[in-house]
Every structure is written in structure tokens, then in C-alpha cells.
Amino acid sequence: MNKRVSTGPIDLTIPNHVAIVMDGNGRWAQQRFMPRVAGHKKGVDALRRVIKLCSARGVKVLTVFAFSSENWARPADEVAYLMELLTFVLRREVPKMVADGVQLHVVGERAHLSDRIKQALARSEQATAHCERLVLNVCFNYGGRWDMVQAAQQLALANQPITEEALGQKLALAHVPDPDLMIRTGGEQRLSNFLMWQCAYSEMFFSEVLWPDFDAAHFDAALQAYASRERRFGTLPDAVGSTASVAGPSTV
Ligand code: IPE
Ligand code: IPE
Numbered sequence: 607m608n609k610r611v612s613t614g615p616i617d618l619t620i621p622n623h624v625a626i627v628m629d630g631n632g633r634w635a636q637q638r639f640m641p642r643v644a645g646h647k648k649g650v651d652a653l654r655r656v657i658k659l660c661s662a663r664g665v666k667v668l669t670v671f672a673f674s675s676e677n678w679a680r681p682a683d684e685v686a687y688l689m690e691l692l693t694f695v696l697r698r699e700v701p702k703m704v705a706d707g708v709q710l711h712v713v714g715e716r717a718h719l720s721d722r723i724k725q726a727l728a729r730s731e732q733a734t735a736h737c738e739r740l741v742l743n744v745c746f747n748y749g750g751r752w753d754m755v756q757a758a759q760q761l762a763l764a765n766q767p768i769t770e771e772a773l774g775q776k777l778a779l780a781h782v783p784d785p786d787l788m789i790r791t792g793g794e795q796r797l798s799n800f801l802m803w804q805c806a807y808s809e810m811f812f813s814e815v816l817w818p819d820f821d822a823a824h825f826d827a828a829l830q831a832y833a834s835r836e837r838r839f840g841t842l843p844d845a846v847g848s849t850a851s852v853a854g855p856s857t858v
């Protein structure tokens with residue numbers, strides 16, 4: 607847990623960390639005979655809504671997938687729009703994030719972003735670094751495979767042994783615990799190279815709703831589904847565990 611995030615009494619039915627694949631923007635626009643990018647613009651409103659809901663419901667960390675390593679393969683004008691949208695939205699939203707206590711981290715490979723975007727990201731992160739209510743990780747030019755490779759490269763360069771713990775500490779989300787709940791909107795049921803390491807034990811919730819339409823009722827439905835899940839992390843349910851036989855591996 608990020609030390610700067612205040613922790614009050616913990617309600618175990620509320621996920622501490624929610625991760626979202628914000629999918630369906632293009633289809634939302636196409637259904638309205640609008641250009642795909644109009645869906646991305648509208649998607650920002652949905653993100654703003656969900657940030658506020660996280661704070662209101664007691665979620666401490668929100669991680670969203672905004673641009674994947676593979677999204678460079680889209681038409682150049684859509685890619686250019688998404689690059690501009692990020693800096694435009696940050697310029698407009700950072701003062702509001704500060705007011706709402708949102709600590710921003712932009713997570714992903716920055717090497718191939720322009721200097722102007724890199725500077726804008728660094729400035730936005732610095733401006734919100736003292737905020738404590740909600741950690742917002744925006745995964746931009748992010749891929750789970752990139753993340754694991756860059757972490758392993760850091761360990762190799764430092765001549766450090768590769769252990770699960772050491773690798774975890776070099777991953778791009780090392781400043782927060784793993785997601786408890788992973789939501790994907792837009793009807794697809796896949797990870798698309800999102801947090802492949804970190805979602806090892808996340809509860810998954812797939813929604814048919816296109817991201818720009820995702821509202822409080824949809825978010826609460828995901829929280830409700832999460833609250834009804836039994837997380838076992840490879841163990842047995844309590845009732846079964848208490849009556850388990852004492853047979854050990856030698857008798858298997
Ligand atoms: C998700 O919406 C946003 C990004 C990938 C940037 P899409 O643009 O993938 O929308 P659909 O899936 O084509 O509807
Ligand atoms: C995943 O959505 C990436 C983001 C939401 C940013 P995509 O629309 O790129 O995923 P695929 O191509 O359907 O798997």
C-alpha cells in the first residue's frame with residue numbers, strides 16, 4: 607500500500623484496488639454515426655465519474671487502461687488524437703485532482719513518447735504527489751509483457767537474483783498492492799495484455815456496457831458482484847478446510 611494513502615477502518619467487501627479496461631469507446635461512437643475519437647472524448651467523462659465513485663465508496667486505488675502497447679497499430683489519426691487527449695485532459699483535470707485528493711501516476715513505457723508529453727506527465731505527477739485520498743494509475747503505452755520484461759531487465763542490470771518478490775518490486779505498479787477487482791467493459795472477455803502479473807488473483811467482472819455509458823449503477827453492480835465472491839488464493843473454503851483430512855503429501 608502506498609504509505610501516503612490514508613487507511614481508515616477496512617471494509618473487506620469493498621475492493622481496495624480496482625483495475626479497469628475501459629473498452630468500447632469506438633463502438634459507442636460508431637453506434638451514433640460519430641467518428642471513433644468522439645467515443646474517446648466521451649470516455650473521459652466516464653473516467654471522471656468512476657474516480658468520484660471510487661472515493662465515495664472507499665476504494666483506495668484505481669488503475670485504468672488508457673492506451674496499450676498494441677494500440678500503436680491503430681490508424682495514425684486515432685493514435686495522434688489519443689496522445690493529444692492525454693495531455694489535454696491532464697492540463698484541464700490536474701487542479702481538480704488536487705482538490706479531490708487524487709494522486710496521479712502515469713504507468714507505462716515513456717521512451718517513445720514526445721518530450722512535450724513526457725514533461726506534461728512529470729509535471730502532473732509532481733502536482734498531485736501529496737494527495738492522499740485515491741491513487742489513480744493511468745496505464746498509458748502499457749503492456750503486461752513490457753512490464754515483466756522491463757522489471758527483469760532492471761534486476762539483470764543490477765546483477766540481482768530473479769525472485770518473485772524482487773521482480774514484483776520492479777514492476778510498474780510496485781507502489782500499490784495488486785488489484786482486488788478487475789473490470790472490463792465493452793463485452794470482450796480478455797486481458798489484452800493488461801496487468802498480467804498483478805491480476806493473478808483478482809476477481810474478474812465483465813460488463814457488456816460500452817465504457818462511455820458506464821455509470822454509478824454499473825459500477826455498483828461490479829462492487830456487489832465482488833462482495834459476493836469468495837476469494838480463496840489457492841486454499842480451501844473455510845467450511846471445507848476445518849474438516850479436511852490430515853492426509854499429507856506422502857499419502858497422495
Ligand atoms: C478503448 O476503446 C479505448 C482504447 C483502446 C484507447 P476502443 O477504442 O477499443 O473501443 P472499441 O473496442 O473499438 O469499441
Ligand atoms: C484494450 O482494449 C486496451 C485499452 C482499453 C486501452 P483494446 O480494444 O485495445 O483490446 P482488443 O484489441 O479488443 O483486445
Ligand code: MG
Binds near residue numbers: 629630631792
Ligand atoms: Mg476495444
